[in-house]
Amino acid sequence: DDMKEFDEIPHWVNFSQVSAGQRVMLKYLPYVGISLFYVSLVGGFSAAVITKTLRRAGGLTGSRQHVFERLLRTSEFVMKIALLDPKPPHGEAYLAAKQVRSIHHQVRKRLLKEQNSGEVPINQEDNAVTLLAFSYNVLVGTELLRGKPLTIQEQEQFLHLWRWIGFCLGVQLDVCANVATAKASLESIIMHILE
Numbered sequence: 623d624d625m626k627e628f629d630e631i632p633h634w635v636n637f638s639q640v641s642a643g644q645r646v647m648l649k650y651l652p653y654v655g656i657s658l659f660y661v662s663l664v665g666g667f668s669a670a671v672i673t674k675t676l677r678r679a680g681g682l683t684g685s686r687q688h689v690f691e692r693l694l695r696t697s698e699f700v701m702k703i704a705l706l707d708p709k710p711p712h713g714e715a716y717l718a719a720k721q722v723r724s725i726h727h728q729v730r731k732r733l734l735k736e737q738n739s740g741e742v743p744i745n746q747e748d749n750a751v752t753l754l755a756f757s758y759n760v761l762v763g764t765e766l767l768r769g770k771p772l773t774i775q776e777q778e779q780f781l782h783l784w785r786w787i788g789f790c791l792g793v794q795l796d797v798c799a800n801v802a803t804a805k806a807s808l809e810s811i812i813m814h815i816l817e
Contacts, residue, residue: 631710634799635786640708643783646776647704650764657763658700659693662755669815672751675743678736679729700756703787719790726791749788750795751811757784758797758804777801 647654666672677683699718707713726744733743761780765771772780778800785798797807 632789635789636782637709639779639782640786642779643781644704644708646772646780647783649776650768650772651704653764653767654700654704654760655697656767657760658756661763662759663696665759666752666755669812672748672815675733675748678733678743703783708783708786715787716790719787723791746794747811747814749791749793750797750807751815753784753788753791753793754797754804754808754811757781757788758801758808761801761804774801 667676680688683689699722702715702718706715706718708715710716726749730742730744737743757780761772761777771777781798781801781804785796788798795807796803798804
C-alpha cells in the first residue's frame with residue numbers, strides 16, 4: 623500500500639463533479655443512510671469472506687457499545703464525505719479518507735502477521751466491493767426507496783464522488799467510472815465472494 627500514490631491527483635478527477643456528487647448525497651441523505659445501513663452493510667455482513675475479516679479485525683464484534691461506536695465512526699466518515707472539502711492536501715473529507723486508508727493498512731499488516739492462510743485481508747477486491755456498497759448499492763437503494771430513479775446526471779455525479787474517495791482509499795480497481803461499470807463490477811465481485 624503505497625501512500626505516496628495517494629497524493630497524486632488522477633487525470634480523471636473533476637472536483638466540480640465531486641462537489642456535485644456531495645450535493646446529490648445531501649439531497650437524498652435520508653435514503654442514502656437507510657440504503658447504506660440496511661442494504662449495503664447488512665448485505666455485506668452476509669458474505670462470509672467479509673465477516674471473517676471483520677471478526678478477526680474486531681470491527682463489529684464485542685460489546686454492544688463497541689459495535690455502536692464502530693457504526694458511529696462509519697456514519698461520521700460518510701457525513702464527512704458528504705459535507706466537507708474533498709480536495710487535497712487539507713480538505714477534511716480527503717483527510718478522513720486518508721485516515722481510513724491508514725487504518726486499513728495497519729489492520730491488514732496486523733492480520734497478515736497473525737495468519738498463515740496466504741489470503742490478504744482487506745485486499746483490493748474487498749476494498750472494491752466495499753466501495754461499491756457505499757456507492758452503487760446506495761444508488762440502487764435510494765431509487766427503490768424513492769420509487770423512481772435519480773437522473774443519469776445525479777447518478778454519475780454521485781459515482782464520481784465515490785470514485786474519488788475510492789482512489790483516496792487506495793482502491794486500484796476503477797469500479798465507479800460510470801453506472802454500467804459499477805453495476806457489472808458489483809455483480810462480478812458478488813458472484814466471486816459468495817460462491
